Amino acid sequence: xxxxxxxxxxLIVGGGFxxxxxxxxxxxxxxxxxxIDRRNFHLFQPLLYQVATGGLSxxxxxxxxxxxxxxxxxxxxxxxxxxDIDPTNQCVQLNHGKCNYDTLVLASGVENHYFGNEEWPAYxxxxxxxxxxxxxxxxxxxxxxxxxxRYVTEVRTHTLRIVVVGGGATGVxxxxxxxxxxxxxxxxxxxxxxxxxxxxxxIEASDRLIPxxxxxxxxxxxxxxxKLGVTTRLNTKVLDIGKNTVVLGNGRETERLSAGAxxxxxxxxxxxxxxxxxTRTGAALDDLGRVIVEKDLTxxxxxxxxxxxxxxxxxxxxxxxxxxxxxxxxxQGKYAAKLIRNRILGRKTLPxxxxxxxxxxxxxxxxxxxxxxYLKISGYVAxxxxxxxxxxxxxxFDNKLSVLMQWAWxxxxxxxxxxxxxxxxxxxDPKGPLL
Amino acid sequence: xxxxxxxxxxLIVGGGFxxxxxxxxxxxxxxxxxxIDRRNFHLFQPLLYQVATGGLSxxxxxxxxxxxxxxxxxxxxxxxxxxDIDPTNQCVQLNHGKCNYDTLVLASGVENHYFGNEEWPAYxxxxxxxxxxxxxxxxxxxxxxxxxxRYVTEVRTHTLRIVVVGGGATGVxxxxxxxxxxxxxxxxxxxxxxxxxxxxxxIEASDRLIPxxxxxxxxxxxxxxxKLGVTTRLNTKVLDIGKNTVVLGNGRETERLSAGAxxxxxxxxxxxxxxxxxTRTGAALDDLGRVIVEKDLTxxxxxxxxxxxxxxxxxxxxxxxxxxxxxxxxxQGKYAAKLIRNRILGRKTLPxxxxxxxxxxxxxxxxxxxxxxYLKISGYVAxxxxxxxxxxxxxxFDNKLSVLMQWAWxxxxxxxxxxxxxxxxxxxDPKGPLL
Numbered sequence: 001x002x003x004x005x006x007x008x009x010x011l012i013v014g015g016g017f018x019x020x021x022x023x024x025x026x027x028x029x030x031x032x033x034x035x036i037d038r039r040n041f042h043l044f045q046p047l048l049y050q051v052a053t054g055g056l057s058x059x060x061x062x063x064x065x066x067x068x069x070x071x072x073x074x075x076x077x078x079x080x081x082x083x084d085i086d087p088t089n090q091c092v093q094l095n096h097g098k099c100n101y102d103t104l105v106l107a108s109g110v111e112n113h114y115f116g117n118e119e120w121p122a123y124x125x126x127x128x129x130x131x132x133x134x135x136x137x138x139x140x141x142x143x144x145x146x147x148x149x150r151y152v153t154e155v156r157t158h159t160l161r162i163v164v165v166g167g168g169a170t171g172v173x174x175x176x177x178x179x180x181x182x183x184x185x186x187x188x189x190x191x192x193x194x195x196x197x198x199x200x201x202x203i204e205a206s207d208r209l210i211p212x213x214x215x216x217x218x219x220x221x222x223x224x225x226x227k228l229g230v231t232t233r234l235n236t237k238v239l240d241i242g243k244n245t246v247v248l249g250n251g252r253e254t255e256r257l258s259a260g261a262x263x264x265x266x267x268x269x270x271x272x273x274x275x276x277x278x279t280r281t282g283a284a285l286d287d288l289g290r291v292i293v294e295k296d297l298t299x300x301x302x303x304x305x306x307x308x309x310x311x312x313x314x315x316x317x318x319x320x321x322x323x324x325x326x327x328x329x330x331x332q333g334k335y336a337a338k339l340i341r342n343r344i345l346g347r348k349t350l351p352x353x354x355x356x357x358x359x360x361x362x363x364x365x366x367x368x369x370x371x372x373x374y375l376k377i378s379g380y381v382a383x384x385x386x387x388x389x390x391x392x393x394x395x396x397f398d399n400k401l402s403v404l405m406q407w408a409w410x411x412x413x414x415x416x417x418x419x420x421x422x423x424x425x426x427x428x429d430p431k432g433p434l435l
Numbered sequence: 436x437x438x439x440x441x442x443x444x445x446l447i448v449g450g451g452f453x454x455x456x457x458x459x460x461x462x463x464x465x466x467x468x469x470x471i472d473r474r475n476f477h478l479f480q481p482l483l484y485q486v487a488t489g490g491l492s493x494x495x496x497x498x499x500x501x502x503x504x505x506x507x508x509x510x511x512x513x514x515x516x517x518x519d520i521d522p523t524n525q526c527v528q529l530n531h532g533k534c535n536y537d538t539l540v541l542a543s544g545v546e547n548h549y550f551g552n553e554e555w556p557a558y559x560x561x562x563x564x565x566x567x568x569x570x571x572x573x574x575x576x577x578x579x580x581x582x583x584x585r586y587v588t589e590v591r592t593h594t595l596r597i598v599v600v601g602g603g604a605t606g607v608x609x610x611x612x613x614x615x616x617x618x619x620x621x622x623x624x625x626x627x628x629x630x631x632x633x634x635x636x637x638i639e640a641s642d643r644l645i646p647x648x649x650x651x652x653x654x655x656x657x658x659x660x661x662k663l664g665v666t667t668r669l670n671t672k673v674l675d676i677g678k679n680t681v682v683l684g685n686g687r688e689t690e691r692l693s694a695g696a697x698x699x700x701x702x703x704x705x706x707x708x709x710x711x712x713x714t715r716t717g718a719a720l721d722d723l724g725r726v727i728v729e730k731d732l733t734x735x736x737x738x739x740x741x742x743x744x745x746x747x748x749x750x751x752x753x754x755x756x757x758x759x760x761x762x763x764x765x766x767q768g769k770y771a772a773k774l775i776r777n778r779i780l781g782r783k784t785l786p787x788x789x790x791x792x793x794x795x796x797x798x799x800x801x802x803x804x805x806x807x808x809y810l811k812i813s814g815y816v817a818x819x820x821x822x823x824x825x826x827x828x829x830x831x832f833d834n835k836l837s838v839l840m841q842w843a844w845x846x847x848x849x850x851x852x853x854x855x856x857x858x859x860x861x862x863x864d865p866k867g868p869l870l
Contacts, residue, residue, distance in 0.1 A: 039856065040576060040580060040854070040855065040856045041854075041855045041856070054494075056494075057492035057493065057494035057495065058492065058855055058857060059491075059492035059855060060492065062855050064624075064854040064855065066621070066624035066625070067624065067854065070623050070624055076626050077624075078583070078584065079580035079583075079584075079856075080584060096581075096584045096585075097584060130855070130857050131857065134857075141475060145475060145514040146531075148513070148514075149513065149514075149515060149531045149532060150531075186501075188505050189499075189501035189502065189505055189512075190501070191511050401840060401844065402837070402840065402841065402844075405836060405837065405840055406837065409836060409837075418492075418493075418494030419475070419476075419499040419502065420475065420476045420493055420494060420497050420499065420565070421474065421475045421476070421514075422493060422565050422566065422569075
């Protein structure tokens with residue numbers, strides 16, 4: 001689909017961290033690059049929970065791919081989706097047209113996984129896309145609006161409650177932000193109910209939060225969350241989810257918890273392109289559907305196909321697969337570009353090696369946990385670090401500036417300006433004419 | 436629905452400029468105020484076209500009503516919609532419950548009007564809500580994405596074209612912003628097409644743009660738009676709108692124009708509450724369905740019902756109805772509060788009188804037109820004035836700050852950061868799994 005030249009054609013699928021960094025790193029390499037994404041923007045997912053809780057607008061954490069790659073004259077952006085891969089003819093079928101490649105870089109990431117419970121997504125949305133975040137925001141805000149109206153006409157004594165399922169980094173950050181939103185920002189907003197009394201429950205199946213972190217930081221995270229008013233329930237499995245209900249079990253007994261809003265951050269699976277690739281090439285997948293890659297991130301038997309980021313299972317370094325975090329995807333994207341360049345130059349490339357520069361998770365306004373291997377920090381210092389790392393990592397200088405201003409202002413005022421309920425009500429409440 | 440006290444109950448319907456300013460002006464008056472809106476935020480409509488063209492995010496120009504009115508302890512916010520009015524029992528029926536009043540202030544504004552052409556809204560959306568603005572943004576950006584893909588596989592020679600119907604202030608501002616977006620911001624974004632070649636056509640049925648302004652400013656507006664690359668077609672009526680087509684007529688011949696996106700800013704009608712009020716009280720309506728009010732903005736025979744803002748037809752001052760602009764609504768809101776206070780104090784109130792402080796319309800980055808009656812200015816000075824008046828008028832200091840920063844940045848870089856295509860595609864293109 002690229003302009004006809006004799007240069008090698010690199011086709012990148014996915015404009016997340018992996019795909020974007022591959023493309024950017026190829027900007028001065030004499031290859032024709034095409035990057036395909038079904039969205040027209042790169043989304044800075046680590047801050048998506050801030051959009052879900054009204055702290056930021058979608059525009060603050062997303063950058064149009066065309067804008068980001070405008071200056072890279074050898075890169076074409078196509079806003080479309082991949083429907084098939086033909087490894088024999090080195091060609092990818094899109095909804096509109098097709099695309100030939102000499103090297104294919106698959107970076108289409110992961111999506112939410114409800115372990116086959118098809119009704120759960122409607123009752124407990126996840127946090128993966130901009131639309132997810134706006135839906136979570138809508139459900140939280142709409143919950144209090146509805147309760148305020150109920151308390152006027154009925155005498156009610158039930159507890160206000162919001163449940164977050166999954167104690168990984170997303171669940172920890174989301175529940176912390178919900179606690180701040182309800183217990184601080186909204187505490188004086190209503191006349192009949194008080195959101196400050198909302199019980200925020202975080203459910204985790206294992207025996208500690210953020211299990212991928214050292215256990216000392218898991219404990220710190222839990223303490224910080226409890227201080228913010230989040231009730232953490234460890235060793236607790238979700239057996240069922242219904243409309244405003246979760247059924248919990250700890251192996252001995254079950255418990256039914258009612259909640260005004262339920263959110264799911266407890267499962268991911270690979271994008272369908274993993275399974276498609278496996279069908280077409282026989283590539284091995286792991287139990288999440290991620291593609292098991294070679295030491296140089298290529299597919300066994302297909303050196304012209306690379307898989308990077310969350311979609312890849314790279315276990316050569318640690319025995320276990322590398323975690324699905326932005327730094328892994330970024331380093332793999334840069335590696336992919338290096339491999340492509342070295343091949344053109346006829347050079348060898350050493351196997352991929354992930355350099356863990358540390359993990360960070362934030363818990364509310366003043367606390368975070370950071371793990372640098374040799375150094376583990378938590379609390380205010382980790383939080384300051386988190387703020388700067390995240391602003392620094394945002395794509396686009398205007399986003400950096402906007403988020404910095406927004407955070408400074410929110411920090412001083414405890415406001416969350418973007419508390420707008422927008423879009424259609426997916427639960428089917430009537431909308432009616434404009435008031 | 437308010438807490439039971441012996442204080443007079445004021446019920447305000449609508450959280451736009453009229454309703455919000457009524458409520459704010461009643462904050463120190465000993466009355467119980469309830470404000471009802473079906474949205475949970477006040478929207479600064481004069482800047483909605485900036486959201487439509489990717490210059491601002493919805494959160495920048497909207498403020499949660501509860502946040503704005505948080506400190507006003509005598510004001511209750513209800514997020515609901517009015518379904519009926521019972522003037523005999525002084526009561527309003529909501530979707531959830533009902534609300535008694537001693538004074539009712541109706542400020543539910545206007546909505547789009549397609550003059551009975553039921554298919555037109557699908558082909559040519561309007562600009563009235565946040566969702567409208569995001570849909571316009573989506574259609575503009577999606578148009579170029581689709582054209583880029585088309586040019587790869589087909590040889591095409593057709594003109595890129597976007598049509599805006601209606602040469603009032605909204606049409607002028609929207610077409611100017613679309614010209615900037617396509618001719619400046621996006622000009623280097625694509626490899627196969629060039630958005631800078633897009634023909635932007637503004638259709639106006641009368642013989643000049645912004646007919647409510649003095650004709651010297653209409654001419655200036657037209658000149659500024661043409662300079663930005665907008666083709667203005669005066670004395671031209673829209674006879675029909677289909678998928679990507681408008682049929683135009685000038686009284687003698689008709690012409691069919693194809694366009695990648697069509698937007699409608701050519702008609703408004705009163706909110707359905709006008710007709711409802713008329714059915715229940717016999718109130719007189721004008722041809723747009725607006726309620727004809729007395730000199731003190733009350734309803735003839737119903738001194739306890741006031742109608743303000745766009746929903747009201749107030750013709751006592753100029754002979755013709757006052758225009759549907761923010762300053763009229765704001766002054767009427769303040770007047771309504773004054774009337775309510777004076778009644779409590781047993782004082783008389785002089786008839787409402789609109790003080791026209793001037794009208795402003797912006798045309799792109801560096802030009803605007805301003806009409807102060809005695810003084811008419813246009814060009815750069817009017818633009819600077821427009822910028823400051825609009826930032827000053829935004830509700831909420833954080834919005835002021837955010838918009839100021841955003842504009843300063845956009846002005847320096849000609850970027851429009853919020854160029855995200857979000858939400859469902861209402862034209863029915865498939866979405867598919869996440870890439």
